[in-house]
Amino acid sequence: MDGSSPSKRSRHEESGNGERSKMRGVVVLMKKKVLGVNDIAASVVDRVDEIRGRKVALQLISSTAALDHDSAHLGESGPLDWYGHTVRWLRCLGTCKGGCCFTGKKESEPIAESYRGKVGKKAYLEDWITKISPLTAGDTAYDVTFEWTREMGVPGAFTITNFHHNEFYLKTLTLEDVPGHGRVHFICNSWVYPSEYYKKDRIFFANQAYLPSQTPAPLRGYREEELENLRGNGTGKLEEWDRVYDYDIYNDLGDPDKGPEHVRPILGGSPEFPYPRRGRTGRPPASSDPKVESRIPLYNSLSIYVPRDERFSQLKMSDFVAYALKSIFQFLAPEFKALFDKTPDEFDSFEDVLKLYDGGIKVSNDSLMEKIRERIPLEMIKELLRSDGEKGFKFPLPQVIKEDKTAWRSDEEFAREMLAGINPVVIRRLQEFPPESKLDPEVYGKQSSTISEEHIINSLDGLTILEAIQNNKLFILDHHDNLMPYLRRINTTATKTYATRTILFLQKDGTLKPLAIELSLPHPDGDHHGAVSSVYTPAEDGLEGSLWQLAKAYVAISDSGYHQLICHWLSTHAAIEPFIIATHRQLSVLHPIHKLLQPHFRDTMNINALARQTLINAGGFLEMTLFPGKYALEMSATSYKDWVFPDQALPADLIKRGVAVEDSSSPNGVRLLIEDYPYAVDGLEIWTAIRMWVEDYCNLYYNTDDMVENDIELQSWWKELREKGHADKTNEPWWPKMKTRKELIDSCTIVIWVASALHAAVNFGQYPYGGYLPNRPSTSRRFIPEPGTPEYEELKSNPEKAFLKTITSQLQSVLGISLVEILSRHSSDEIFLGQRESPEWTSDAGALKAFEMFGNRLVEIEKRIMEMNNDGRWKNRFGPVKMPYTLLYPSSDIGLTGRGIPNSVSI
Known part of the structure; x- marks a missing residue:
C-alpha cells in the first residue's frame, strides 16, 4: 500500500x-x-x-x-x-x-x-x-x-x-x-x-x-x-431514459377507443376490484374514457415503459424475440376469432394431437397463412410457426408423454399432479363433509356439495367418513367458490364449463385416489336458487368411463385457469411488483436490504409490462386461451381480496391448507400430513435454506431490534409498500409491524421465496405438463352431453373424438402451446438461486461467506432431491408417466428443461 x-x-x-x-x-x-x-x-x-x-x-x-x-x-x-x-x-x-x-x-x-x-x-x-x-x-x-x-x-x-x-x-x-x-x-x-x-x-x-x-x-x-431522483415527481409521460419508479392502478388493460368489446374493469383502487399496483408509465388517457390509460400500438409493444435498468438484457432480448414475434398473432385476432367460432380443424383422436410433436400438423386455412405472410418477414415465419417450410406447426415432445403416451389418463396421474404438477398449491385437507361453501347464501343460495356418503364410502379402505377425516385421509381440490360467481357470465360466451370439486383419499402407499368429482352450474332460475350439480365417480370402461374422463377434464380446465390467473400471475408476478417499486424508491443501493433483494427483482417489471401489453390485456393471449375469457383478470382481482402477505410463507400456506401441522421439532417448523408431497417436501428444504441465508445476512447489519425500528429507510420502505404498493390492503391487521429482526427476516424470506422458488414451481412446468393439451386443457366448448342427443351418441361410439371436441380447439391449442413453450424456457443469461451476477456484489466479507454457505446448502438439497426421485418408495415423485419431479431443482441448463429456480420472476 x-x-x-x-x-x-x-x-x-x-x-x-x-x-x-x-x-x-x-x-x-x-x-x-x-x-x-x-x-x-x-x-x-x-x-x-x-x-x-x-x-x-x-x-x-x-x-x-x-x-x-x-x-x-x-x-x-x-x-x-x-x-x-x-x-x-x-x-x-x-x-x-x-x-x-x-x-x-x-x-x-x-x-x-x-x-x-x-x-x-x-x-x-x-x-x-x-x-x-x-x-x-x-x-x-x-x-x-x-x-x-x-x-x-x-x-x-x-x-x-x-x-x-x-x-x-x-x-x-x-x-x-x-x-x-x-x-x-x-x-x-x-x-x-x-x-x-x-x-x-x-x-x-x-x-x-x-x-x-x-x-x-x-x-x-x-x-x-439519488432516492429523490428515482421517485420522480409523479407527473408526466415517462420516457425510456427516465429512471422513475412510481405506482399506478391497472387501468391499461382495456382499450375503450376500439369499442365496447374492448372495455375492461379498472383493477386497483376500489373495494370491488382491489389489486397490487403496477409501475406507472404516464401515458395520456384514452380519448373515450379519461380514467383509462391509452395503449401503445401492438407493433411497438417492446417499447412499453419500464425504467431502462429493469428492461431485459441485450442477450435475453435476443432470446425473447420469439415471444415478441408470437405477439404478431394479435394482428390476426379477428381471423383467429372467426376460426375459433367455426372450428374448421378439429383433432379427431389423440394420435392427431401427437402429430403436433411427431411431424407437425397442417393448417388448412390458406387465408390465415396468407395474412401471416403479409405481416411477417419470411425468415420470421419459420420461428413464429415452427414451420416445416409449408404450413406446419411442430413442437418439442412434452415430458408428460415422453415415456408413455397414455399414462396421463390414469387416475393416479390425475391426482399426483395435484401434489407434483404445475399447480400443487391448491389442494387442501377436507375437514368437513359434505364440503361447505363460503359464498353468501342470500346471493347464491345453497352451494354446499351434493357429494354424499354413498358416493365414496366403499373407497375408504373400511373407514367411515368421520374416521377418514380424523385420520387425515380425505383431501379436496375445490374450485367451486372461485368460479361460481362468474360461471353464468362465462357460459354466455363460447366457453361451456363447470365449477368443480374433487375429493381424494390418501392411500397407504402415499398416493391419492380420486373418489368423486362434482360439476356444478348456476341454477337456471337465478343465482339465489343455488347450484345444479352432478357427481361422477371413477370408472374405466364404457360410457361411464368416458363420462369420468370428461369430468376429470373439466377439473383440469378449472385448475388450469385458476393456476394461470391466481397462483401464477397474481401471486407471483403482480404481487411482487410493488416490492420492486418500493425498494428502488425508499432503499438506497447502499442499503443492505436493497442488496439482499435486488437480484430477486430482475426482469420482473419488464415481463409484467409486456404481459399488460399482449398477454393479460383485452383480447390478449390469456383471454384467447383460458376459459374465463374477458373475465379473466376480473376474477384475479376477486381472489386478491383473500391475499394475505404472511400466508405467502410456505409453512404458513401448508398449515392454512391443512396439509401440514406445526411441529417445533422440525427444522422448518411443520410436519406434512402427506409425507410424499414432492412440492412441499422440496419446497420446505428450499424455504429453510432461504430463511437461514436471510437470517445470517440480516444479523450482520442489525444487532438489535431497535436498529430495525430506527432504520429510517427501512421504515419508509415498509410504510410505502403497504400504503401505496398494496394500497388496497393498507389497513389489514396481518401486516408485520417491521419493529423486530424476526419481522424483517420473515418478510424478506417471503419476498425471496415468492420471487424465486414459488414462481419456478408454478411456471417452468407449464410446457412439460401443459404442452400436451389433453392433459391440461385450458378451456371447454360444450357441456356433458345429455342422453338422446347426437353428442351423447358420439360419446358412446367415439369417445376420443367427443373428448377432443369438448376441450380446447386445434387452433387454440397451437396458440396456447406456443405461449407456454416460450414461458417455460430459461434464457441464456438466467441467474439461478444461489448465484449472483457478480462475485463482487458486496465487499462485506461476512455477507460473502453467508452467501457461499447458502449456495452450498442448495447444492446439497439438489442432491437429496435427485436421490428421492430415484427412490421407488416415493411414488408421487415419478408417477405413471415416469416423469420425475424436478421443478424445485435449484440449477438448470438454458432452454426447456422443466427444472431450475431463477432468482426472480424473469419470464
Missing part, C-alpha cells in the same frame, strides 16, 4: 511531495446494441463526439473527506472507518441534540447541498475510438486516470457524465490502488444516457453496504438525492 512495488508504482505519477496524484481505474461497459447486434450508426456518432471533444467524464467523490467547510468537524472526530459497521458520526452530530451545529439539519432531514464529500477533478474514458476488442458479450474495458491524493481519502462514489449522443451500459469501475487504502470496486449495471436527459449527473456508489445511520457523512447527501 506504500507504493514501493514497481508494479504498483507504475499505476501512479508522484507529486513533488511524494504523494501520488494520479490514480488509474478501469471502466467496463457495453456500447449501444440492438438485439445483440452493434448499432453501427450509434458507433459512428460516438466517434464523431469523441473527435469533437464530447467525451465521457467521471469524478470521484470521497467517503471520508468532506468539503472544506466541514473539515473542522471531521478533524474533531477523526477519520471515518470505511469497512466497519460502527462508523463514527461527526462529533457535532452526537453533541448537538441529533443535529449539526453547522447545517442545522437533523439526522432524518435532507442534508445541505454543501454538506458533501470532496469531489475530484474530471477524468475521461481513454481510447474510446481505438478500443474495438470486447471482453465478453460486447463488454469493453477502458482506462481512466484520476487525480487523487491520500488527503482526499477513500472514494465512495463517482459521477459520470455522458457527452456522447448515445447511451451505453455501464457495468463496473475498479480502482485497484487507492492511496492509503487499496482496491475499491463499483458495480453499476445501469444504462447511462446523454447528459441532456438528466437534471443531475448519474452517481454510483462503491459496493459496501451501509445502514442510513452508519453511512459515511460525506455520502449521506448523495444517498438521499
Whole structure:
C-alpha cells in the first residue's frame, strides 16, 4: 500500500511531495446494441463526439473527506472507518441534540447541498475510438486516470457524465490502488444516457453496504438525492431514459377507443376490484374514457415503459424475440376469432394431437397463412410457426408423454399432479363433509356439495367418513367458490364449463385416489336458487368411463385457469411488483436490504409490462386461451381480496391448507400430513435454506431490534409498500409491524421465496405438463352431453373424438402451446438461486461467506432431491408417466428443461 512495488508504482505519477496524484481505474461497459447486434450508426456518432471533444467524464467523490467547510468537524472526530459497521458520526452530530451545529439539519432531514464529500477533478474514458476488442458479450474495458491524493481519502462514489449522443451500459469501475487504502470496486449495471436527459449527473456508489445511520457523512447527501431522483415527481409521460419508479392502478388493460368489446374493469383502487399496483408509465388517457390509460400500438409493444435498468438484457432480448414475434398473432385476432367460432380443424383422436410433436400438423386455412405472410418477414415465419417450410406447426415432445403416451389418463396421474404438477398449491385437507361453501347464501343460495356418503364410502379402505377425516385421509381440490360467481357470465360466451370439486383419499402407499368429482352450474332460475350439480365417480370402461374422463377434464380446465390467473400471475408476478417499486424508491443501493433483494427483482417489471401489453390485456393471449375469457383478470382481482402477505410463507400456506401441522421439532417448523408431497417436501428444504441465508445476512447489519425500528429507510420502505404498493390492503391487521429482526427476516424470506422458488414451481412446468393439451386443457366448448342427443351418441361410439371436441380447439391449442413453450424456457443469461451476477456484489466479507454457505446448502438439497426421485418408495415423485419431479431443482441448463429456480420472476 506504500507504493514501493514497481508494479504498483507504475499505476501512479508522484507529486513533488511524494504523494501520488494520479490514480488509474478501469471502466467496463457495453456500447449501444440492438438485439445483440452493434448499432453501427450509434458507433459512428460516438466517434464523431469523441473527435469533437464530447467525451465521457467521471469524478470521484470521497467517503471520508468532506468539503472544506466541514473539515473542522471531521478533524474533531477523526477519520471515518470505511469497512466497519460502527462508523463514527461527526462529533457535532452526537453533541448537538441529533443535529449539526453547522447545517442545522437533523439526522432524518435532507442534508445541505454543501454538506458533501470532496469531489475530484474530471477524468475521461481513454481510447474510446481505438478500443474495438470486447471482453465478453460486447463488454469493453477502458482506462481512466484520476487525480487523487491520500488527503482526499477513500472514494465512495463517482459521477459520470455522458457527452456522447448515445447511451451505453455501464457495468463496473475498479480502482485497484487507492492511496492509503487499496482496491475499491463499483458495480453499476445501469444504462447511462446523454447528459441532456438528466437534471443531475448519474452517481454510483462503491459496493459496501451501509445502514442510513452508519453511512459515511460525506455520502449521506448523495444517498438521499439519488432516492429523490428515482421517485420522480409523479407527473408526466415517462420516457425510456427516465429512471422513475412510481405506482399506478391497472387501468391499461382495456382499450375503450376500439369499442365496447374492448372495455375492461379498472383493477386497483376500489373495494370491488382491489389489486397490487403496477409501475406507472404516464401515458395520456384514452380519448373515450379519461380514467383509462391509452395503449401503445401492438407493433411497438417492446417499447412499453419500464425504467431502462429493469428492461431485459441485450442477450435475453435476443432470446425473447420469439415471444415478441408470437405477439404478431394479435394482428390476426379477428381471423383467429372467426376460426375459433367455426372450428374448421378439429383433432379427431389423440394420435392427431401427437402429430403436433411427431411431424407437425397442417393448417388448412390458406387465408390465415396468407395474412401471416403479409405481416411477417419470411425468415420470421419459420420461428413464429415452427414451420416445416409449408404450413406446419411442430413442437418439442412434452415430458408428460415422453415415456408413455397414455399414462396421463390414469387416475393416479390425475391426482399426483395435484401434489407434483404445475399447480400443487391448491389442494387442501377436507375437514368437513359434505364440503361447505363460503359464498353468501342470500346471493347464491345453497352451494354446499351434493357429494354424499354413498358416493365414496366403499373407497375408504373400511373407514367411515368421520374416521377418514380424523385420520387425515380425505383431501379436496375445490374450485367451486372461485368460479361460481362468474360461471353464468362465462357460459354466455363460447366457453361451456363447470365449477368443480374433487375429493381424494390418501392411500397407504402415499398416493391419492380420486373418489368423486362434482360439476356444478348456476341454477337456471337465478343465482339465489343455488347450484345444479352432478357427481361422477371413477370408472374405466364404457360410457361411464368416458363420462369420468370428461369430468376429470373439466377439473383440469378449472385448475388450469385458476393456476394461470391466481397462483401464477397474481401471486407471483403482480404481487411482487410493488416490492420492486418500493425498494428502488425508499432503499438506497447502499442499503443492505436493497442488496439482499435486488437480484430477486430482475426482469420482473419488464415481463409484467409486456404481459399488460399482449398477454393479460383485452383480447390478449390469456383471454384467447383460458376459459374465463374477458373475465379473466376480473376474477384475479376477486381472489386478491383473500391475499394475505404472511400466508405467502410456505409453512404458513401448508398449515392454512391443512396439509401440514406445526411441529417445533422440525427444522422448518411443520410436519406434512402427506409425507410424499414432492412440492412441499422440496419446497420446505428450499424455504429453510432461504430463511437461514436471510437470517445470517440480516444479523450482520442489525444487532438489535431497535436498529430495525430506527432504520429510517427501512421504515419508509415498509410504510410505502403497504400504503401505496398494496394500497388496497393498507389497513389489514396481518401486516408485520417491521419493529423486530424476526419481522424483517420473515418478510424478506417471503419476498425471496415468492420471487424465486414459488414462481419456478408454478411456471417452468407449464410446457412439460401443459404442452400436451389433453392433459391440461385450458378451456371447454360444450357441456356433458345429455342422453338422446347426437353428442351423447358420439360419446358412446367415439369417445376420443367427443373428448377432443369438448376441450380446447386445434387452433387454440397451437396458440396456447406456443405461449407456454416460450414461458417455460430459461434464457441464456438466467441467474439461478444461489448465484449472483457478480462475485463482487458486496465487499462485506461476512455477507460473502453467508452467501457461499447458502449456495452450498442448495447444492446439497439438489442432491437429496435427485436421490428421492430415484427412490421407488416415493411414488408421487415419478408417477405413471415416469416423469420425475424436478421443478424445485435449484440449477438448470438454458432452454426447456422443466427444472431450475431463477432468482426472480424473469419470464
